[in-house]
Amino acid sequence: MGVVERVMFFIALAVLCVASTAEVYMVGDDHGWNINSLAYYKEWYASKAFKIGDSIVFEYAPERHNVVQVTYENYNKCNASSPIKTFNSGKDTIPIKANGHYFYICGIPNHCGMGQKVNIRVVSRDSPVTPTPPSGITVPSSSTPAPPPSTAVTFSKDLIGTFGFVVLAAVAAVA
DSSP: OOHHHHHHHHHHHHHHHHHTTOOEEETTGGGOSSGGGTTHHHHHHHTOOBOTTOEEEEEOOTTTOOEEEEOHHHHHHTOOSSOSEEEOSSEEEEEOOSSEEEEEEOOSTTTTTTTOEEEEEEOOTTOOSOOOOOTTOOOOTTSOOOOOOOHHHHHHHHHHHHHHHHHHHHHHHHO
């Protein structure tokens, strides 16, 4: 294998290793996005460590629910009247592209008030500092802090990804 082929092989392997750390989170896990699992949502998002590159998926019956991205104030008031974005397909995949807080509620009357809402907090893996929210998202300093990320899961994924990257780099260099 020539030098150019080795470099291209190494680059392809590096991209695969980095891409493999992204997660897809089903909101509510097996419970999905519905009013039968209302007490579960706070537990669900509190147990996750969202990062850039991950995706969140809302699955629900579109004739009974929707997903509305709102500001922090509207999240607390369960107000869907001025959404940032509205989803209503029944299987909405939302890629996480930036650090910050993202607030989602069900816009069907009374659903949010009963607890059908999630607060997705995305932080940099390298920084424990609270990130600056994206434009349109306002989070006062008195907001409830998100729980610490699950270091066991993140550490495991990072270790496997790093180990795999080193092994693949060695194979590419020798080949």
